[in-house]
Amino acid sequence: MKKIRLIAIGKLKTPFFKEAAKHYLWRIQHHLSFEEVNPKDADPKLPVAEAIKQEGQNILACLKSSDIVICLDEKGKEFTSEAFANFLEQISENQSFCPTFIIGGAFGLSEAVKKQAKYTISLSKMTLPHELARVFFLEQLYRADAILRKSPYHHV
Template identity: 55%
Template sequence: MKSLRLLAVGKLKTPFWQQAAAHYLERLRHTWRVTETLVRDGDAALPPAKRNADEGARLLAALGPADIVVCMDERGKAYTSREFAALLDRLTENATAVPCFVIGGAYGLDDAVLKRATLRVCLGPMTFPHEMARVVLLEQLYRADCILRRSPYHH
């Protein structure tokens, strides 16, 4: 069973995002070993740059040496679902390295985290709330898995 990690800032607070994320995580875990690591949100009273830096430090501390860091970033490369599936397949070829998909908080990812990235991926040209971005990423990971397994989910 192949492995992947999801590293994100904060818990999903809205019930429907929690349910949607749980739905796709459950589906993914039928064929993948998925580890989800959440780091604490930055203090909302702090200026955005300081909050981002604090969250970034926690994200960096949670990364492992074998992680292939894939940052979800609006300035990253956009992929079709089939291209994303091929990317996931390539990222998991090496059994000792684990792709780690990183999602920032309300203000995105700190530059220090982006510098650690092997790859930056954009979910599309629009901006999404970070809770929605997490669910969209999970759905696309599940879709990629279905494409790789030739499951009828993606048509």
């Protein structure tokens, strides 16, 4: 089965986001080999630029040479759910490489992380809180897999 990684800054703190993420992780892990890595978020007392830089370093330390880095950023390419499923299928063809999605902290991703990306995708043109972005991404990952499996979860 496909291996997918998610590197997302920090642990979810808001209870309803934690529960929603847990729900989709449970569903995902029935069908995909999925790993979530949560590098530490920056000290909230740091200036924004320094926080972004520190979180970027924490993310870069988690990357492996086999990762296909895909940054989630509002300026990235948007997909329909079906197109995202096709994208996921395409980048998962070579089992030697692992699609690795990256979600930054509250202030986004550092330029150093963005430079590592082979792809940059957007969940929405609207700005999402990073905790909501994580849940939204997990649901779309589950949906993409359901589309590829021809599961009735995605009914259009």
